[in-house]
Amino acid sequence: MAPPLLSFLFFTLLLFFSAHSELCNPQDKKVLLQIKKELNNPYVLTSWKPDTDCCDWYVVQCDRVSHRIISLTLFADSLSFQIPAAVGDLPHLETLDFHKLPNLTGPIHPAIAKLKNLKFLRIDWTNLSGPVPDFLSELKNLTYLNLAFNNLSGSIPPSLALLPNLGALFLDRNKLTGSIPHSFGMFSSVPDLYLYLSHNQLSGTIPSSFANMDFSVIDLSRNKLVGDASVVFGANKTTQIVDLSRNLFQFDLSKVVFPKSLTSLDLNHNKITGSIPVEMTALNLQFLNVSYNRLCGQIPVGGKLQSFDNSSYFHNRCLCGAPLASCKS
Template sequence: MTSENAAIQTCVAPTDRPGSQQNRTMQITRDINSLPNELISCIFRWIPVQHVFKFRRLCRAVNDSLLTTQFALLNMQLPSTHSPLQSDASMWLLVPEKYQAAMAREKLSQLEILDSCGSVKTAIPFPESVVLLSNLTTLNLSRCALTGAIPDVFGGLSNLKMLVLILSNNQLDGGVPASFNCLSSLFLLDLSKNRLMGPLPDFSDLNALKYLLVSENQLTGPIPTRFGSPSVLQFMDVRRNLFSSIPATISNLVNVSYLNISYNPISSPIPKELWSLINLVNLEMCHCGLTGSLAGIEALSRLEELDACFNDLTEGIPPNEIPEMRQLKSLHLIGNPRLSRQAWDFGGLENFEYLCMDRAVLESSTLCGAFIPCELHDLEIDAPQVDFEKILSRCIDMMEIVFTLLLDVEIDGQVGGDSPDDQGIAY
């Protein structure tokens, strides 16, 4: 069969009539493009979905027939022959858009959890038929090679039950759809490691949101704080974006325990409202251009780790506030060379372990209490200087010893009359 014609050869059986030709061969050639769509659909409907679309290149008629909703419905009546890595859910991402919609309605409408991309390896657009999966509670399309914009289709259905939406580690661009706000049951939203741009939309209807991860994008505007129930949020990671300010409304996030705003061009004093987040356990705000002081941080009595390195702070934690931070385990302030001289007394902090600050700041300050030099930022506090000349000299001495030993072995072999082979030594 060529790309445009099909050749059908039939052998005509010999007859008893006089003059009949023995083994006569009849050749019929027909343009496959002229075959009815119904016939093409009947032929190809028996081919499993993971293979059927390989035949789209035969001709335009086959291509057009395989892309119809009618064919999709016929083909899906075939008993599933997928391997474990080619489930209906993972195949849904690979088939054409019309087939996706039919599959979503006919086979996936009751699906509650879709958390695998299966055999997805090539770049594919985000499937708009996702809104037809109205019973989904978990949609995990992380690392699915998704490209383009996220379609703003989530407002089409009011009964979406989605609790978890994970689209991280793709190549999605454009803005974050405003219709995400219709996912009122959502408690985890992960859009990290994409190419999303612009401000986050109003999330005032997301009353159940506990985890927000939008790191490593190009999002702009103030750090997001507008949620339906801001006191529900517990985990927010917005690092490595283009957020430009910390709004006073951050004080509404009273139950956040993990907050990472690092690598955002904020360049402003630390707002006092940040110290209202009394349930913070981990606060990371390095490389933000923050200025001013850490005074008032004693209110964060549950804080275990503070990373404010590589900013432009001029005052550290006031000496009278340090004893109030009983849970503090690590303090990272390297990259703030203008920190004023002060006393740092960690003696009353039973859990304190790691510290890193600029050497000049440490040398001009008074340190009390035990701590381990921080390895996170490759700082060596009071570590001995590396003497490379001494190391080189020692290496030379070791080489001389090795050569001397080898020479002794060779001399011993010659004196005793033994060959190297006799000694079991291979040179």
């Protein structure tokens, strides 16, 4: 049995090292406690206690080497708040995620512009209002930006195209107005950008600069866009999914050159004329909808074109052939 003195020293040292084994950076911990205070000490942040290691706290993550806070995620909660200004005081943050928070209100806080290491920014399914701020273009490390399903209004800042590493941009399901910036055809980021601008009130034409862009996915549906949309296509592109439905586009479909990579095409509810080009039989289409347009002529036979039912083709001016009624001889 150990002498009493040795036992005392052992437990003293154990308490000493336990008290000094916290990994979390003290300044980061101070900021997180300030965020908790600004959020009125919600139940979801119960684990955020001053006497515990903040690297073990719920909804945050520390870097394994530096032990700085690199991720803050709040999701699916009835928490009522505006974005805390203290969020901008976590300089090593790489992920900021506010997802499905219906009682998150107010604008996108300018403090976010201080997060120069941010790679992933998602603030979606909330009640945020105000504009898409121009200062987001200062976050040069962003690879993913999702501001969908909010109440954002105003025009889209052209400066977002200056983000050099952006791979996905979601601005859909808002109340955005104005035209699509010409600069969106000059993204310097990865070539297979995902662009979602659907369910807004955008107007005008698709910028001619889109001829230079090779989007992997482009969704411009449910806006008020007009003119020739064929600029999004091209023989040398690798685009897979295109949704231009429920706009006011007007162009000749028979003159469009489709990329061989195309797997999904939705053009329904526009003013598109011409006929379906026979080249579409060579596409490996998994989805097609050209209904409610002004197309004429026989649907080419072959490929996947007959695998879709009549709802993919109906309500056109004089389109005929399977799966629609036979063409008159």
